[in-house]
Amino acid sequence: MSSADQTLNLQPPPSPARASLGRRLAFLFRRRRDTLQFFADLARDNGDTTTFKGGRADFWFFTHPDAVRDVLVTQDEKFIKGPALRRTKRTLGEGLLTSEGDLHRRQRRLIQPALHPQRVATYADMMTAFARETADSWRANQEIDLHDQMMRLTLRIVAKTLFDSDVGADVETISHAMDISVGMFVRAMTPWGPLLNFLPLPSNFRFKRAWGQLQKTIEGFISERHASGAHKDDLLSRLLEATDTEGDGTGMSDKLLRDEMITLFTAGHETTANALTFTFYLLSQHRDVEDRLHAELGEVLGGRIPSAADVERLTYTRMVLAESMRLYPPAWAIGREPTEPCTIAGHEVPAGAVVLLSQWVTHRDPRWWPEPEKFDPERFSPTNRSTRPRWSYFPFGGGSRLCVGESFAWMEAILIIATLAQRWRMTYLDPQPPKLKPLITLRPATPIRMRLAGV
Ligand code: HEM
Secondary structure: OOOOOOOOOOOOOOOHHHHHHHHHHHHHHHHHHHHHHHHHHHHHOOOOEHHHHHHHEEEEEEEEHHHHHHHHOOOOHHEEEEEEHHHHHHHHHHOOOOOOOHHHHHHHHHHHHOHHHHHHOOOOOHHHHHHHHHHOOOOOOEEEEHHHHHHHHHHHHHHHHHHOOOHHHHHHHHHHHHHHHHHHHHOOOOOOOHHHHHOOHHHHHHHHHHHHHHHHHHHHHHHHHHHHHHOOHHHHHHHHHHHOOOOOOOOOOOOHHHHHHHHHHHHHHHHHHHHHHHHHHHHHHHHHHHHHHHHHHHHHHHOOOHHHHHHOOOOOHHHHHHHHHHHHOOOOEEEEEEEEOEEEOOEEEEOOEEEEOOOHOOOOOOOOOEEEEOOHHHHHHHHHHHHOHHHHHOOOOOOOOOOOOOHHHHHHHHHHHHHHHHHHEEEEEOOOOOOOOEEOOEEEEEOOOOEEEEE
């Protein structure tokens, strides 16, 4: 990618059909061995648009912000989710992530108000209380696995938000179910995944047991709430009481409610935990940035616990988080399938193709991000933001499928960073940078070992 070329590359992409079997296999091997580098190489070698064959499908990989805008926003209605995510319906049912069309629009109308920024603000004190508990449990000179700690923290927060339940004791059970399911999501991303699901494999039995347990726990929460008739200040009560005033005036069935709860649970904690993990890792590698962050925390908070009202004032903290999600986007790729032929960035894309966008690649394009590997929160100052195309950065997706938890995630992550960083500095203990595992989310492949020191 040339940094001088700011225009859309309209060269016709190489035809996927022309590649020999040998080339296709080599291609597949490279893709599985180092997926992130594979996509980065495609962009480096082919420019803004690459087509390739994967299984029986023709893939179209677009990296230009205009193409991102076309797919996510302007021509949104011509697309459904890609095949990998569609296969997760087996687990996620008809939750927001996987549903389509009228059902998706209706469910979105019912759920969105419960995650509106004003509603989200009411969760702030709970978020900081849990973050404080984590900070209190740490000791100077202790070694922690940061990713594990962040997963536990965000899991407790999302469970409290959804069911007003402190899953402290159940964390192990729920984490176990989630871990096993991630393995199944990975399988869902392969063309032969659905076949394997029907074989009597131990992994299938393990998954069935763990997922069944999770479903039972969630169904238990729902029936308890029906039985007690209590109104609680959580998403479960809000969704039980929500009716579709723009549609048929009714609410959602218990089965849909269960699917939505599991979807919010799944989508709502690992992404944020990954963002926090990479943010603290980056801070440990850039003490100058960390010092500036501490200076802001001192000025705005002066040692007190942050509240919802502080989130707007913590502008540098927000810039640090934004830059961390540029370099390590928790959702690193988005897949779609056009249901009718469409023109994206000047290319005729047939119905049934798989269209791929990648935050990992577009967020590192030197045309919009000079010295892309450099961690520099200044890129997100108001002046610098205005110099880039809007869709050169899309950690939360966009259009009708924009992350419904975006406000929740910003508030949660900023409050956690502010609470933990006021108390602790971390030193990264491994000589190498973290290895990455791009599954549904981009997570570290191994524990992130940190040594703690009091501030
Ligand atoms: C840093 C944290 C997060 C990131 C980076 C993130 C990213 C994303 C992205 C990129 C999408 C769009 C996927 C697509 O278009 O195919 C999405 C959708 C979604 N996210 Fe998030 N997310 C985060 C946190 C959350 C939280 C905290 C919740 C819930 C409380 C949540 C719930 C959802 C749901 C339900 C959808 C599906 C929305 C729909 O299709 O209508 N996410 N997220």
